[in-house]
Amino acid sequence: MSNVYKKVELVGSSLEGVDDAIARAIEKAGETIRNLDWFEVKEIRGWIENAEVQHTQVTLQVGFRLDD
Amino acid sequence: MSNVYKKVELVGSSLEGVDDAIARAIEKAGETIRNLDWFEVKEIRGWIENAEVQHTQVTLQVGFRLDD
Amino acid sequence: MSNVYKKVELVGSSLEGVDDAIARAIEKAGETIRNLDWFEVKEIRGWIENAEVQHTQVTLQVGFRLDD
Amino acid sequence: MSNVYKKVELVGSSLEGVDDAIARAIEKAGETIRNLDWFEVKEIRGWIENAEVQHTQVTLQVGFRLDD
Amino acid sequence: MSNVYKKVELVGSSLEGVDDAIARAIEKAGETIRNLDWFEVKEIRGWIENAEVQHTQVTLQVGFRLDD
């Protein structure tokens, strides 16, 4: 109940769009961080090639519980 | 032309992603509010379970015309 | 390497959702602007009709390289 | 002295300008809310027709004292 | 899991300080709103009399689950 959490800032990118970029960032975070709890989207941007969205980048803060 | 509008702040959530969370919040608002006119996304966040996005939460302000 | 870029602000709209509204704005920009390079989402909003999202509007800044 | 207040967000619009749009939103709020106490302007925008301001829209938060 | 929440904006005030002003706003909200779930502090301000803090005002957004 009185846990302490830490937040890290990640940028996920995807060829498909916003939701997939979020999923990729969290999946990657899960490889090295335990107890992932929530995320907050900070920025959505992306790169363009030949006048088409090449990939979408979502910056998010991911919160996780610090072990006792 | 010189109408007065009111805005309420809602949080929709979805297992599918941003667009669906918006749709759910507006559908719910429509059950009790008439004349819904526009929405503005204020925040996108979400909850994680086992290193996967469990559901996405979108906070939005929904504007509706007050009856004369 | 020391290029100068310009940014223009566009609003794309779509019946399908956020990703599609981004794509439409960039496709339109590509008709008249060369060297489109990146975009930044500034605002997500939309219009409602009969308590359903009618279309989603995404305001974005699109950056492009100025020709030498 | 230790009252609790509530704030609602309204959008007033006027053919005349900023001050009149504020007045209209507050007059409308007064029809259904007692003890209106203060307002805060959040946004000023408007609609254009034939290159003239058609009407000015002011978004404001209006605070009122909750009855004991 | 896919609930919709609503947020209302309240201002609590207290002769004692920040924590007590939060508590008073939430207690008041609980008299008329069910399913209160979380709060977010938006602003801390207050009134001064004879060069002493007379009371502290905390503006908060309070989120609650809409009934199904």
Added chain:
Amino acid sequence: MSNVYKKVELVGSSLEGVDDAIARAIEKAGETIRNLDWFEVKEIRGWIENAEVQHTQVTLQVGFRLDD
């Protein structure tokens, strides 16, 4: 319904005040831009001479529909 809009940023100034500065910026924009649709006020400032407001400057973003 799925139009793309562009926004330009203008600064209008007036000896009379906020509403007139908005009107002047939009009138000027209308000389070269078709399909002006809405404006958003970004900043209000001004210049002072002999302790009187000399003129008021309003920065606004003006949105217009791109031709198909």
Added chain:
Amino acid sequence: MSNVYKKVELVGSSLEGVDDAIARAIEKAGETIRNLDWFEVKEIRGWIENAEVQHTQVTLQVGFRLDD
């Protein structure tokens, strides 16, 4: 050309509206400060009585040149 300026923050209020509240704050500042040069509006708010705007308050930063 390489002057140093100072900014002070003032709140003007008026029974008439935004432009007049700006003018009053600057007129007052001019009684004690020389070389007033520009102002920037930071906030517009006001007090309500009997569901009518009682007076409008405009917070502004006023810049003036420091004497050499």
Added chain:
Amino acid sequence: MSNVYKKVELVGSSLEGVDDAIARAIEKAGETIRNLDWFEVKEIRGWIENAEVQHTQVTLQVGFRLDD
């Protein structure tokens, strides 16, 4: 009713916490400024020593009525 107010920005600090840091800043301001009327908290930060909060710093804007 149509008074002009000035705001000054102060930083109070305290070994005890947020409320006490606010009180100290206002008490200090009261030594040289008359007619103090309200405060707005702008920032809460602090210094750490040996992994304990040494003192809490609260930045606030304090408003006071200018004499006629």
Added chain:
Amino acid sequence: MSNVYKKVELVGSSLEGVDDAIARAIEKAGETIRNLDWFEVKEIRGWIENAEVQHTQVTLQVGFRLDD
């Protein structure tokens, strides 16, 4: 004098209030990080149960000196 610092973002929570939540986050950080130097409060929020604040959550950035 020309040190480099790093900042991490933590969320402390407490049954008692803002000051205690700050203290808990810093105490926890001190278990694994040396040379903690300052903190900045970014957000105050909390969870509610039965119309009472259950615990207060304070998000802070904590700065520490990197070893040479």
Added chain:
Amino acid sequence: MSNVYKKVELVGSSLEGVDDAIARAIEKAGETIRNLDWFEVKEIRGWIENAEVQHTQVTLQVGFRLDD
């Protein structure tokens, strides 16, 4: 005195630093825009290669007077 200005958003980049990146963006703007009057820095960022700043990018808004 009652001129209308337009602002465009540019990104200058430089191998030397902030001041030079500003100068390059303005020099480039001057090739196609007359009556350039002022600039406002919106963002400073840059690219890194081999742990050294490769070039610094400054985003600025540049204001110019529209011809009568």
Added chain:
Amino acid sequence: MSNVYKKVELVGSSLEGVDDAIARAIEKAGETIRNLDWFEVKEIRGWIENAEVQHTQVTLQVGFRLDD
């Protein structure tokens, strides 16, 4: 340790660039204010003449310790 600080807002300008404009504002402040302790950059802007930066203006808040 429990000092109270005051912050004033200054604008320094320089023909050379950002660092020099900061230095000039602080040097000027030092002529009339004792115990200057820190500064925070709030805005960087400047004036253009003949498509060259004429001088750079940096707005900063300067903090100083109030005497006991």
Added chain:
Amino acid sequence: MSNVYKKVELVGSSLEGVDDAIARAIEKAGETIRNLDWFEVKEIRGWIENAEVQHTQVTLQVGFRLDD
């Protein structure tokens, strides 16, 4: 192309100015982090001694590619 990036927040300081403080923070980061890619300036501040800038502090977020 679909990489995930992490951002860390650093504060560099320098006796010389903004550009040098950025360079020092990035050089330090490069000692322990591989694949540094970009930086974003978040805040510029500094410490004053005897009415002169003692050193300039630049807070930046530094982004780097996570290894696959």
